[in-house]
Amino acid sequence: MTLRRTPPARLGLGLGALLLVAGTAATPMSGAAAAAAPELAARASACATPADFDGDGVDDVAVGDPFADDDKGSVYVVSGQKVVPVAVPGLARGDGFGWSARLAKVDGDACADLLVGAPYADVDGEQDAGAVYVVYGGGTRPPLRLTAPQPQRLAHFGWSLAVRDDLLAVSAPYEDDGQLTDAGAVYVRKGAGQFRRISQESDDVRGNSEVGDQFGWSMAWGPKNALLVGVPYENDDGAGRQVEAGKINSGSAVFIDDVFTSKITSLKLDSPSDRNGDRYGYAVAYSEGSGYAISSPGSGSVQLLNPARKVVRTVTQGGRQAFGFALAASADGRLAIGAPYGGGVRVVSWKDAAEDRKLTDADGLFGWSVAFSGNKLFVGQPDARPAGKVAVAGRNAEALETLQPPEGAEFGAAVSG
Numbered sequence: 001m002t003l004r005r006t007p008p009a010r011l012g013l014g015l016g017a018l019l020l021v022a023g024t025a026a027t028p029m030s031g032a033a034a035a036a037a038p039e040l041a042a043r044a045s046a047c048a049t050p051a052d053f054d055g056d057g058v059d060d061v062a063v064g065d066p067f068a069d070d071d072k073g074s075v076y077v078v079s080g081q082k083v084v085p086v087a088v089p090g091l092a093r094g095d096g097f098g099w100s101a102r103l104a105k106v107d108g109d110a111c112a113d114l115l116v117g118a119p120y121a122d123v124d125g126e127q128d129a130g131a132v133y134v135v136y137g138g139g140t141r142p143p144l145r146l147t148a149p150q151p152q153r154l155a156h157f158g159w160s161l162a163v164r165d166d167l168l169a170v171s172a173p174y175e176d177d178g179q180l181t182d183a184g185a186v187y188v189r190k191g192a193g194q195f196r197r198i199s200q201e202s203d204d205v206r207g208n209s210e211v212g213d214q215f216g217w218s219m220a221w222g223p224k225n226a227l228l229v230g231v232p233y234e235n236d237d238g239a240g241r242q243v244e245a246g247k248i249n250s251g252s253a254v255f256i257d258d259v260f261t262s263k264i265t266s267l268k269l270d271s272p273s274d275r276n277g278d279r280y281g282y283a284v285a286y287s288e289g290s291g292y293a294i295s296s297p298g299s300g301s302v303q304l305l306n307p308a309r310k311v312v313r314t315v316t317q318g319g320r321q322a323f324g325f326a327l328a329a330s331a332d333g334r335l336a337i338g339a340p341y342g343g344g345v346r347v348v349s350w351k352d353a354a355e356d357r358k359l360t361d362a363d364g365l366f367g368w369s370v371a372f373s374g375n376k377l378f379v380g381q382p383d384a385r386p387a388g389k390v391a392v393a394g395r396n397a398e399a400l401e402t403l404q405p406p407e408g409a410e411f412g413a414a415v416s417g
């Protein structure tokens with residue numbers, strides 16, 4: 001089988017890069033891993049910084065390589081210059097572990113925890129239903145595997161993740177809603193609570209589920225329990241339920257004000273340029289105090305919105321570089337925008353256009369993924385030879401440092417600070 005990052009015609013990523021040299025890229029949950037646990041446990045109390053997973057006192061960054069090891073996938077934690085694989089038990093060939101990854105403090109202790117999507121995992125006999133792993137930092141608890149309450153064949157649960165503290169949102173953009181193939185759904189929970197399923201058919205969620213919408217392609221938590229959901233393959237076809245009409249894949253974004261309230265209220269925005277293939281909502285981001293960002297990589301534009309959801313800036317970059325393919329927001333109000341088809345990465349500010357900056361590297365799909373960690377920006381370059389890499393930029397540094405795995409396939413397909 002071949003993993004699909006997205007329907008291949010939309011991206012054209014070289015699949016030759018999926019071939020892997022012999023060897024074990026990921027460390028299985030073996031005696032060696034178990035033996036390391038006491039050491040990690042001893043370090044748990046040392047987790048002193050906001051994103052320290054392994055307890056060495058340095059903020060960590062998660063990097064996914066979902067095609068490693070026969071598409072079983074692997075995830076690494078980068079701590080300073082160390083690139084350390086993170087193991088979970090029971091992965092199978094083709095699971096795509098590392099497709100998505102997020103670091104957050106989910107269980108209330110001092111250590112950051114790692115959430116990893118494996119959207120091609122088979123669940124209860126349902127092919128590619130998808131799963132998400134929670135790996136607790138500090139090594140104090142065994143990993144947890146989460147699945148949809150009713151796993152559905154080819155739903156790809158775990159495709160995207162949004163995590164803030166104990167708030168978790170997991171999407172399944174290929175989940176069918178009744179007869180509506182690939183309409184998409186998101187699942188939300190707080191702490192160890194039950195998942196709540198939300199789709200465009202949920203009461204008072206704006207819009208309708210339609211074939212191929214892929215609701216949940218991207219997600220970002222806003223203030224409190226607000227969730228922004230990207231629907232990049234929605235057609236702008238007016239009111240009512242239509243398929244293959246209107247502006248194909250112009251896209252939309254749905255703001256849900258409180259995902260846990262009994263009566264949901266929401267706002268839906270459509271593509272500002274309203275053209276076929278804009279894919280508005282392909283990536284979304286939120287920075288506390290600054291606001292939201294929503295991209296349209298098909299037309300090469302990104303909207304920056306204030307917390308009241310009014311557009312305050314629109315940044316554009318043409319040239320079919322998929323500007324806006326990936327977004328990351330920093331805590332201090334900067335936005336990194338990836339344009340992996342030769343366009344580099346732009347860093348812009350919600351408030352001050354004079355702060356804008358551009359990182360250029362045309363190699364290896366530079367900008368496929370982006371993440372901030374403290375003052376540093378991490379940029380995935382998953383097609384760089386031989387097995388992908390991640391570039392690290394200091395806030396004002398001119399030169400990029402690079403990180404590479406000991407072995408792998410497309411290291412950097414996902415990054416998270």
Ligand SMILES: [Ca+2]
Binds near residue numbers: 059079
């Ligand atoms: Ca660390």
Ligand SMILES: [Ca+2]
Binds near residue numbers: 111112113137
């Ligand atoms: Ca923790």
Ligand SMILES: [Ca+2]
Binds near residue numbers: 094122127
């Ligand atoms: Ca599978």
Ligand SMILES: [Ca+2]
Binds near residue numbers: 200
């Ligand atoms: Ca729809």
